Amino acid sequence: MVVATTNVSSPFSPNGTKKSLSTFSPNSFVNVEKGDPVAFRSYWEKVSDKSSVEIKGEEFMSYFGDGNNLCWYMLPQMREAILRIHNVVGNVVTKDKFIVLGNGSTQLFNALLYALSPSDPSDQPINVVAAAPYYSEYQDVIDHMQSRLFQWGGDAALYDENKPYIEVVTSPNNPDGTLRTPVVNSEVEGKLIYDLAYYWPQYTPITHQINQDVTLFTLSKCTGHGGSRIGWAFVKDIEVAKKMMRFMHLSSIGVSKESQIRAAKIIEVICDGYENFKSVGSDHLFFNYTKKLMIERWEKFKGAIEKSKVFTLPKYPTSYCHFNKEFSDQYPAFAWLKCVEGIENGESYLEKLKIRTRGGERFGDDAKYTRLSMIGTDDEFAEMCTRLSNAKRE
Amino acid sequence: MVVATTNVSSPFSPNGTKKSLSTFSPNSFVNVEKGDPVAFRSYWEKVSDKSSVEIKGEEFMSYFGDGNNLCWYMLPQMREAILRIHNVVGNVVTKDKFIVLGNGSTQLFNALLYALSPSDPSDQPINVVAAAPYYSEYQDVIDHMQSRLFQWGGDAALYDENKPYIEVVTSPNNPDGTLRTPVVNSEVEGKLIYDLAYYWPQYTPITHQINQDVTLFTLSKCTGHGGSRIGWAFVKDIEVAKKMMRFMHLSSIGVSKESQIRAAKIIEVICDGYENFKSVGSDHLFFNYTKKLMIERWEKFKGAIEKSKVFTLPKYPTSYCHFNKEFSDQYPAFAWLKCVEGIENGESYLEKLKIRTRGGERFGDDAKYTRLSMIGTDDEFAEMCTRLSNAKRE
Numbered sequence: 001m002v003v004a005t006t007n008v009s010s011p012f013s014p015n016g017t018k019k020s021l022s023t024f025s026p027n028s029f030v031n032v033e034k035g036d037p038v039a040f041r042s043y044w045e046k047v048s049d050k051s052s053v054e055i056k057g058e059e060f061m062s063y064f065g066d067g068n069n070l071c072w073y074m075l076p077q078m079r080e081a082i083l084r085i086h087n088v089v090g091n092v093v094t095k096d097k098f099i100v101l102g103n104g105s106t107q108l109f110n111a112l113l114y115a116l117s118p119s120d121p122s123d124q125p126i127n128v129v130a131a132a133p134y135y136s137e138y139q140d141v142i143d144h145m146q147s148r149l150f151q152w153g154g155d156a157a158l159y160d161e162n163k164p165y166i167e168v169v170t171s172p173n174n175p176d177g178t179l180r181t182p183v184v185n186s187e188v189e190g191k192l193i194y195d196l197a198y199y200w201p202q203y204t205p206i207t208h209q210i211n212q213d214v215t216l217f218t219l220s221k222c223t224g225h226g227g228s229r230i231g232w233a234f235v236k237d238i239e240v241a242k243k244m245m246r247f248m249h250l251s252s253i254g255v256s257k258e259s260q261i262r263a264a265k266i267i268e269v270i271c272d273g274y275e276n277f278k279s280v281g282s283d284h285l286f287f288n289y290t291k292k293l294m295i296e297r298w299e300k301f302k303g304a305i306e307k308s309k310v311f312t313l314p315k316y317p318t319s320y321c322h323f324n325k326e327f328s329d330q331y332p333a334f335a336w337l338k339c340v341e342g343i344e345n346g347e348s349y350l351e352k353l354k355i356r357t358r359g360g361e362r363f364g365d366d367a368k369y370t371r372l373s374m375i376g377t378d379d380e381f382a383e384m385c386t387r388l389s390n391a392k393r394e
Numbered sequence: 395m396v397v398a399t400t401n402v403s404s405p406f407s408p409n410g411t412k413k414s415l416s417t418f419s420p421n422s423f424v425n426v427e428k429g430d431p432v433a434f435r436s437y438w439e440k441v442s443d444k445s446s447v448e449i450k451g452e453e454f455m456s457y458f459g460d461g462n463n464l465c466w467y468m469l470p471q472m473r474e475a476i477l478r479i480h481n482v483v484g485n486v487v488t489k490d491k492f493i494v495l496g497n498g499s500t501q502l503f504n505a506l507l508y509a510l511s512p513s514d515p516s517d518q519p520i521n522v523v524a525a526a527p528y529y530s531e532y533q534d535v536i537d538h539m540q541s542r543l544f545q546w547g548g549d550a551a552l553y554d555e556n557k558p559y560i561e562v563v564t565s566p567n568n569p570d571g572t573l574r575t576p577v578v579n580s581e582v583e584g585k586l587i588y589d590l591a592y593y594w595p596q597y598t599p600i601t602h603q604i605n606q607d608v609t610l611f612t613l614s615k616c617t618g619h620g621g622s623r624i625g626w627a628f629v630k631d632i633e634v635a636k637k638m639m640r641f642m643h644l645s646s647i648g649v650s651k652e653s654q655i656r657a658a659k660i661i662e663v664i665c666d667g668y669e670n671f672k673s674v675g676s677d678h679l680f681f682n683y684t685k686k687l688m689i690e691r692w693e694k695f696k697g698a699i700e701k702s703k704v705f706t707l708p709k710y711p712t713s714y715c716h717f718n719k720e721f722s723d724q725y726p727a728f729a730w731l732k733c734v735e736g737i738e739n740g741e742s743y744l745e746k747l748k749i750r751t752r753g754g755e756r757f758g759d760d761a762k763y764t765r766l767s768m769i770g771t772d773d774e775f776a777e778m779c780t781r782l783s784n785a786k787r788e
Binding site: 034036037038040041044045047048049050051052053054055056057058060061062063064065073102103104106107110114137140141144145146147148149220224225226227228229246247250251252253254255256257258259261262265266269 | 428451
């Protein structure tokens with residue numbers, strides 16, 4: 001077996017994970033380019049026993065999870081957990097929706113491209129658009145299979161074709177954290193995919209229960225378990241859900257049962273906290289703990305940015321959070337930095353400071369911008385702040 | 395949440411799994427149309443404690459498994475387990491190959507279509523062929539995304555275009571259990587995908603170590619853990635492996651860590667048996683146990699078929715098995731029945747006997763043929779044999 005030392009072109013450079021175990025040397029990079037959501041690990045360490053699962057050799061061998069459900073590979077306990085956490089948080093309307101489970105929301109995004117495209121092969125490919133700055137992966141996912149069904153249509157704000165389209169609405173947005181609504185202004189009716197990966201109380205006030213035809217969620221950004229590859233879609237139209245299921249069948253014959261069992265347990269621990277132990281200190285409650293963590297990180301980060309005088313940050317409005325029952329700022333999973341006058345390339349500038357980030361052009365925006373993860377390890381985050389605060393205008 | 399009662403068009407009808415818990419009523423179908431590999435469950439019940447895994451809430455949260463490996467989401471223990479079981483069985487050459495892990499071998503088949511197609515968009519789609527009867531899913535997987543990169547080219551034995559092609563060689567073959575080699579006779583060099591899902595000692599003599607550019611395996615048919623969605627490819631060319639990795643990234647950002655941990659443990663239990671306990675009764679050893687199970691089922695099945703006088707079965711050669719160190723017959727995971735003269739449609743005939751099978755036309759062959767799973771539950775299998783032996787020529 002060959003062990004490759006070559007680096008594969010992946011937005012998830014693996015170095016960061018390892019470095020968290022050691023002190024950074026001045027010559028090593030702090031990698032905040034990826035969005036590996038390991039920041040919440042300290043919470044799960046505190047509830048380690050409660051949140052552990054045991055799986056016996058003879059359990060969950062079948063392809064099937066629940067033959068009575070449209071999503072036949074989904075275990076009943078997975079479905080119950082998904083419904084329960086949305087009931088606790090109140091971020092989406094689950095009534096009269098089908099749930100389709102995926103290997104992360106990425107696979108479900110692929111499934112939706114297939115399911116929302118016109119089935120008639122004589123039709124032109126449908127345009128898929130998203131308002132810039134948009135998640136850097138959408139275009140690659142859309143382009144790579146060179147499908148005759150759909151094609152990347154670019155910035156939704158500039159879309160002016162009188163043809164059917166799919167608009168991806170990411171809210172809060174990756175990379176810039178803004179809360180979003182559709183922007184395409186067309187006479188033709190478009191289809192909407194709401195990517196709600198970050199619509200959880202640690203990042204943003206939960207302003208209302210979203211009720212849309214198609215919404216996407218992922219365990220990665222909710223609980224921090226990116227390694228489990230669990231995502232789910234709420235889908236109103238059974239025909240769309242059926243087409244997604246056909247995609248899921250042909251793509252991977254479903255989703256890992258082990259991940260489902262574990263995700264169900266993780267979600268159960270969160271919900272038990274809110275439903276049974278409202279009187280215990282709020283630090284024991286997952287979203288309270290992780291929101292506090294995000295607030296602390298953002299305060300420290302803003303201090304470093306102000307000290308450096310090299311970058312500015314977006315301003316976010318304060319909104320009422322129906323989950324926390326208070327007015328709240330936003331604490332996005334990524335910082336979206338803009339260089340001050342005279343610095344043209346944020347990513348290159350930070351490379352010199354040995355901070356690896358993802359530049360604005362990858363998100364359909366200007367190179368003055370760059371994106372930094374706020375949800376890496378404590379060590380990474382601390383080192384990033386130290387290096388940022390030492391930045392000086394050249 | 396809507397619970398759908400509508401049946402989604404899936405080759406895995408879910409009814410069988412449930413019915414295994416109860417006695418079959420005369421009006422209920424025995425579903426042997428799918429290949430849900432739950433037959434080996436009794437082995438895993440016997441080693442339940444040894445083969446169980448515990449996963450704590452804070453473990454395996456990262457997207458990454460091993461940043462030093464090309465397949466960056468693969469855990470080191472998963473890679474070690476894969477190498478170890480092939481070392482024990484001796485069915486494939488692992489030296490100088492890259493391992494790419496997938497959500498089942500289905501996802502890796504998708505990845506290979508992408509990786510083996512010409513990258514130049516001005517090229518015509520490459521033809522993908524397989525000798526009939528071929529696995530019924532290949533064509534659907536190839537067709538559904540309507541890619542400009544590749545297209546279904548039909549029966550490999552009839553392929554006569556002087557253009558590049560990909561030939562899928564499934565050995566032992568699904569549906570008919572035959573050992574196969576490439577069949578395309580072309581002046582143009584083709585690329586080969588060896589699908590070796592069933593090249594394990596419980597189904598077939600291990601005649602030699604296969605050494606090919608691309609080979610595919612799946613945990614489902616090896617150990618019976620279809621629910622885990624674990625498959626792996628051995629790939630000789632690093633450029634092909636890198637393209638597969640790009641597909642895996644854009645398709646699902648890797649593979650469940652929980653499934654990897656569990657698969658590694660399951661494989662460890664099998665290998666520990668062979669490496670440390672050669673003196674214990676062979677029933678304690680996985681492949682011995684499961685081969686015995688397959689022999690018993692095939693003997694019972696052949697008895698039922700002979701009694702009915704309605705079907706014939708393929709004849710398989712006896713070969714020397716380098717793993718078992720003995721000459722051995724084949725005991726395929728599926729029975730491929732052919733109707734005797736006067737019966738034109740095997741699937742319809744068996745529907746009347748309340749046995750649900752998958753007809754020959756789905757595999758690019760004649761309707762006289764139909765495929766039955768030999769690896770379902772004990773109850774399903776017993777009831778199938780009872781109903782078959784009661785079959786009479788009309």
